[in-house]
Amino acid sequence: MNYQTLQLSFESGIATVTLSRPDKRNAISYELIAELLRALDEVTNSSARVLILTGAGKAFCSGMDLENLKSLIGRSPEQNMEDTRTMLSLFRGFYEFPKPTIAAVNGAAIAGGTGLALLCDFTLAVPEARFGYTEVRIGFVPAIVATFLLRQVGEKIARDLLLTGRIFDAEEALRIGLLTQIVSQEKLMDRARELAAHLIESSPLSLTYTKRLLTEHGRAELDAQVEAAIRENAGIRATTDFREGITSFLEKRKPNWTGR
Numbered sequence: 740m741n742y743q744t745l746q747l748s749f750e751s752g753i754a755t756v757t758l759s760r761p762d763k764r765n766a767i768s769y770e771l772i773a774e775l776l777r778a779l780d781e782v783t784n785s786s787a788r789v790l791i792l793t794g795a796g797k798a799f800c801s802g803m804d805l806e807n808l809k810s811l812i813g814r815s816p817e818q819n820m821e822d823t824r825t826m827l828s829l830f831r832g833f834y835e836f837p838k839p840t841i842a843a844v845n846g847a848a849i850a851g852g853t854g855l856a857l858l859c860d861f862t863l864a865v866p867e868a869r870f871g872y873t874e875v876r877i878g879f880v881p882a883i884v885a886t887f888l889l890r891q892v893g894e895k896i897a898r899d900l901l902l903t904g905r906i907f908d909a910e911e912a913l914r915i916g917l918l919t920q921i922v923s924q925e926k927l928m929d930r931a932r933e934l935a936a937h938l939i940e941s942s943p944l945s946l947t948y949t950k951r952l953l954t955e956h957g958r959a960e961l962d963a964q965v966e967a968a969i970r971e972n973a974g975i976r977a978t979t980d981f982r983e984g985i986t987s988f989l990e991k992r993k994p995n996w997t998g999r
Contacts, residue, residue: 740781744771746795747778753935754787761796766804767851772829779832788943789935790836792859793843793928799868800852809989812982819973826851826972827883827965833858834887835954837947839938843931844868845924849906854884857891860950861919863931864909870917871906878984878994880975882968886961892916 746757756778758765782790794800844864848856853870856862874881881901888897892915912918922930975981979999987994
């Protein structure tokens with residue numbers, strides 16, 4: 740398949756997906772979401788045994804694309820629900836991917852970029868990497884990512900990260916259990932391939948069955964939680980604060996919150 744926003748390569752049983760919008764810091768656009776979903780399908784149906792996700796340039800993924808942010812203002816409730824379900828399908832696509840996944844975080848991973856990086860089975864990051872669930876700072880609700888974050892770090896830490904919207908570094912991410920390992924920039928991809936090679940030594944069926952066991956555990960609870968997340972995520976988009984948050988962010992000014 741041909742891709743415009745990412746690169747997909749195969750070598751020695753390893754599929755590597757590289758987000759390839761370096762001029763936009765690999766921001767998430769509607770086109771990128773569609774191509775990532777296509778790439779996941781292609782890797783699923785290939786002979787590759789492990790998937791590595793990384794970014795081109797200095798950033799891993801800076802969150803939602805500015806042009807897409809602009810388009811969110813004034814969308815209908817039905818469009819908001821559809822957008823939210825599309826984003827959920829991407830996150831669940833990584834969370835429930837049948838083959839082992841490794842994120843090689845080469846730089847900043849913010850908002851949706853944090854979500855992508857931390858939903859992989861293993862997350863390697865360079866010391867300079869920065870993370871943050873910054874949604875509340877621009878009038879969003881981090882509803883979908885919250886569902887997965889709670890499973891990874893527990894409620895107290897999730898409340899801190901989600902309610903403050905603060906940026907945190909790789910050392911903190913490792914300390915609270917969101918990272919597997921911190922690796923220097925020059926060794927990042929080598930370490931990711933080394934880990935992938937180690938995984939390939941195991942039975943592919945055993946890995947598939949183990950991943951299925953992990954994803955099936957608590958699936959009913961997850962299904963209920965993400966439905967609530969979809970409603971919250973779509974609901975916030977009908978508010979004045981949401982429109983003000985997006986507008987002020989795009990205009991690079993302090994927001995004037997009204998609580999409506």
